[in-house]
Amino acid sequence: MENFPQLVPLVVFAPLIGLLINLILGRWLGERGVGLVAIGAALTAFGVAVLEWIALANTGYAPSVVEIGILRDWLRIPAAAVDIAWQFRVDTLSVTMMLVVSGIGSLIHIYATGYMHGDKMYPRFFVYLNLFLVFMMLLVTGNNFLVMFVGWEGVGLCSYLLISFWWDKTQKDAKYGTVGWKNSLAGRKAMIVNRIGDFGLLLGIFLVFWTFGTLDFYKPGEVPIAAAHGAAHAGEGEAHAEGEAVVDTHAAETPAEGEALQAQPLSAAMGVFNQAETFLAEGREVNFGPFSLPIQTVLTLITLFFLLGVTGKSAQIPLFVWLPDAMAGPTPVSALIHAATMVTAGVYLIVRSNVFFHAAPFSSAVVTLVGTFTALVGGFIALGQWDIKKVLAYSTVSQLGFMVAAAGLGAYGAAMFHLVTHAFFKALLFLGSGVVIHAMEHGHHHVAHAHAEHGHEEGHHEEEAFDPQDMRNMGGLRHTMPRTYRAYLIGTLALAGIFPFAGFWSKDEILADALNAGFLGGKLEGYIAFGLLFVAALFTAFYMGRQLWMVFFGEPRTEAAKYTGERDFGYPVMVRVLEVLAVGSILIGLINIPSGFWIFDPVLPTHAFTDFLAHTVVYAHAGSAQMLLAFIAVGAGIAMLLLARFIYGRHPVVDGDKDPLEVREQTAGIFAYSNARMYWDETYYRFLEGPFNRAALWLADKLDGTFLHDFVHETLLRDAYNGATRVLTDPVDLGLIDGAVNGVGRLVRWVAGGIRRLQTGYVRVYALSVLFGALLIMVLLLAPLLRQMLGM
Amino acid sequence: MQPTVFVPTDLYVMLSAVLFVMGVLGVLIRRNAILVFMSVELMLNAGNLALVAFARQWGLANGQVFVFFVMTVAAAEVAVGLALIVAIFRTKRSIDIDDLHEMKG
Known part of the structure; x- marks a missing residue:
């Protein structure tokens, strides 16, 4: 069991092997073979993650660092004193992420074998999915910021590849009619917007390297200073006493390293987080050549740069605009990458860097506000969308806002907890919407075929106009798809934060932490976060209720909705995955119940998950129960669900109709504002893209056309060249070289003319x-x- | 038994030279191809005479034998040469070698 950590490279390399097999042999393996290889790779990673978890539990949660000889020195430049080792870090935080990524990932792989059935690019899809697992695992297992960044960029690449996976699918465009490039455009948008965020993260990493001379989180065998002293969290003595004991045994196991650490200079002996603690304690200044800055300022800068990276990857204001468009990808991709795992990388980054953020209160406040407003904006826009996946996409933006806000408030445990629960119920909801979309498409084909048989000409015309993702075309699906409906209902209740589903525990903990930060911590952003997050939670319940009633209740509003079902090929496996996730969405919340909560406290261990994380995340702290708040929140959530029923249950909306909220004069403006996605894209277009395009056009015309082309090329270069060549052609080429050649010819002719007289023929x-x-x-x-x- | 009249080699060589010069002049001066040909034969036989004369002087068989080779080659040459002359006559209706000067430079 001590050797289990040595297996950790497998979480990266198992999917890599899987993707190589499918890449090379996928064409000949057939759907079944490709699916089995991909699922096998994902399950292997999950199995290794479970083994790591067991190993951690059996070694007292001592972190370990694993390296493979040849891979360790992937970036070693002795001349520049750069030695950034590729090491795998096994600690409670990375194992949590590994479990979520590979666990949810495996389920989604299984689901995708049904969903992608019959797709012409089936092997390619699973190659991309496995590639995503490779990079996501690299991201979460790396022991330094650079390896994490490699994974960070890699998942961005996979996101791009998978968003535009159906790059040739034709869609309707308001301006250009039926076009085939909208999906590629969505992929491009995600790529470009993420570049902005990645630029920020990269600057942050550079600053870390400049300040600390290393990028390693902790060196092998190193103990987090805050955890070793335990002074910061006297209240959690139990967990930290255990942590200390573990740390001691671990240090004793590696005496050689301990000695080496003593001999080496400080920067080589300590990882960035402990150095940061030391610098803070010493009040050191960081030298930047012409000037130097106190360490607090530098950490604030680093964390603000990191925040820019987080806004890109985790879809926060102002860079969240790519995520809703990313729904162009196949639904399993939306579930895996754009809801459950990749977009949480930003939250992971903040939690991993909790030492930095803890030391930078200003940045933390900014993080809180960014997260809070993102939660609010995402929730508000989700209220007015017709597309079933767009609602979930904005919901994801909103929930990521919750996580980021929690991380900003210092509730790292709550942020990670919500990350885990959200992975379950949002994956469930996305996959459920995938089943619904699939069924709507089948129903539509069924109807179109029936029309064609009866000789109706309209059949083809309708094919183009029909949108299987539009909730106005649905209705009454709970009769035709009962199992999907039940799973979806559980996901909805979990997301809406209804007791006792997973979302209740995590969302309530975030709200309680915000409340505590405000009232007990006296932080202004705590008050703001609490107020706005509470409103965002109300929005969440309302838009999920609206979706539930529009999709599953009432009568079918189109022919296609009547002929939906969940029995054809592919459906059983998809629905079974939904049910597994539904069970998870019910139970997963119990891993981190607050202390003193009603009947649960005596039965189950309290804030177990936060304690688990606290072995790694030194500034994680357990929140306490706010019974009254929980009561109010659940009550408000149920009220919102019922309000949604009151509005949308009574007035079923058909395509072309106005929304009930649009009909009422008091709410029409608000709905239109939400439905138009608050004009974020238009605003960006007007103030960024438009001016950028105009500037680019102006530059193309003036700089490239007039200056470079007309002046530099035509006038300067061409004319000078022509002048120079004229000198070369006339005297040199025609005179000298041609003259020599022709002269030889003339000489030969003259000599031969004399000699030929000898040949008389007599x-x-x-x-x-x-x-x-x-x-x-x-x-x-x-x-x-x-x-x-x-x-x- | 000694021959009664011993002709010295010098005379043979002189005769050979005279014959050779006659052959050369014949080749250079005559226009009739047949006569040119005969002059060539004369030169060959002048050479033959010189060969046998020297062979007798030194009492060796080499020169004698070599003459047979020359005669053989001359016979072959005559065969080829006469055939050529016949062929030329058929096309040009003439055996005047001055008529055959198309190969000039």
Whole structure:
């Protein structure tokens, strides 16, 4: 069991092997083979993650660092004193992420075998999914910021590839009619918006390296200072005493490293977090050449740069606009990447860097406000969407806002807790919506076929106009798809935060933490966060109720909705996955119940998950129960669900109709504002994209056209070149070189003209020359003899 | 038994030279291809005479044998040469070698 951590590279390499198999052999394996390979790879990763968890539990949650000889030195430049090791970190935080990513990931792989059935690019899809697992695992297991960044960029790449997976799908566009590039455009948007965030993260990482001379979180065998002292959290003595004991045994296991640490300079001996603590305690200044800054300021800068990265990857204001468009990808992708795992990478980054954020209260306040407003804005926009996946997309934005806000408030445990529960119920909801969309498409095909058989010409026309994702086309699906309906209902209740589903525990803990930060901590942003997050929670319940009633209740509003079902090929496996996730969405909340909560406290261990995390996340602290708040929140959530029923249950909305909220004069403006997505895209277009395009056009015209092309190329270069070549052509080429060549020709002709006269054609002339030749040779041969005879 | 009249080698060589010069002049001066040909034969036989004369002088068989080779080659040459002359006559209706000067440069 001590050797279990040595297996951790498998969480990266198992999916890598899977994807290589499918990449090379996928064409010949068939759907079944491809699916089995991909699922096997994902399940292997999950199995290893479980083993890591067991190993942690059995070694007292001591973190360990694993390295593979040849991979360790992937970036080692002795001349520049750069040695950034690729090491795998196994601690409670990374194992949590591993479990979520590979667990939810495996389920979604299984689901996708049904969902992608019959797709012409089936093997490619699973190659991308496995590639995503590779990079996500790299992100969460890396022991330094650079390896994490490699994973961070890699998942961005996979996101891009999978958003535009159906790059050739034709869609309707208001301006251009039926077009085939909208999905590629969505992928491009995600890529570009994320670049902005990644630029911020990269600057933060550079600053970390400049300040600390290393990027490692902790060196092998190193103990977090805050945890070792335990001073910051006297109230959690139990957990930390355990942590200390573990740390001691671990240090004892590696005495050689301990000695090495003593001999080396400080920067090489400590990871960035402990260095940060040391610098803070010493009040050190960081030298930037011409000036130097106190460590607090530097940490504030680093964390603000990190926050920019978080806003990109985790879809926060102002960079969240890519996530709703990312719904163009296949639904399993939306569930895995754009709801459950990749978008939570930003939350992971903040929690991983909790030492930095703890030391930078200003940044934390900014993080809180960004998260809070994102939660509110996402929830508000979700109220007015017709597309079943768009509602869930904005809901994801909103829930990520909850997590980021919690992390900003220092409730790192609550943020991670919500990350875990959200992964379950949001994956469930997305996958459920996938089943619904699938069924709507099948129902529509069924109807279109029936029309075609009856000789109706409209069948084809309707094919283009029909949108299987529009909730106005649905209705009454609980009769045709009962199992999907039940799972979806559980997901909805969990997201709405209804007791006792998972979302209740995590969302309530965030609200309680915000309340505590405000009233007990005296933080202004705590008050703001509490107020706005509470409103966002109300929005959540309302838009989920609206969705539930529009999709599953009432009467079918289109022919397609009547012919939905969940029995054809592919459905059983998809629905079974939904049910597994539904069970998870009910139970997963129990891992972290607050202390003193009603009947649960005596039965179950309280804030177990936060304690689990606290072994790694040194500033995680357990929240306490706010019974009254929980009561009010649940009551308000139920009220909102019922309000949604009151509005949307009574007036079923058909495509083309106005929303009930739009009909009422008091709410029409608000609904229109929400339905238009608060004009975020338009605002960006007007103030960023438009000016950028105009500037680019102006530059293209003036700088490229007038200056570069007309002046530099045509005038300067071309004319100078022509002048120079004219000198070269006339005297040099025509005069000298051609003259030499022609001169040789003329010489040959002149010589030959003389010699050719010898060839008379008369035999006797030749004979005479032979004679003279013979005589000449004879004279030469006889010359010595003659000389002798003549007496020299 | 000694021959009664011993002709010295010098005379043979002189005769050979005279014959050779006659052959050369014939080749150079004559226009009739047949006569040119005969002059060539004369030169060959002048050479033959010189060969046998020297062979007798030194009492060796080499020169004698070599003459047979020359005669053989001359016979072959005559065969080829006469055939050529016949062929030329058929096309040009003439055996005047001055008519055959198309090969000039």
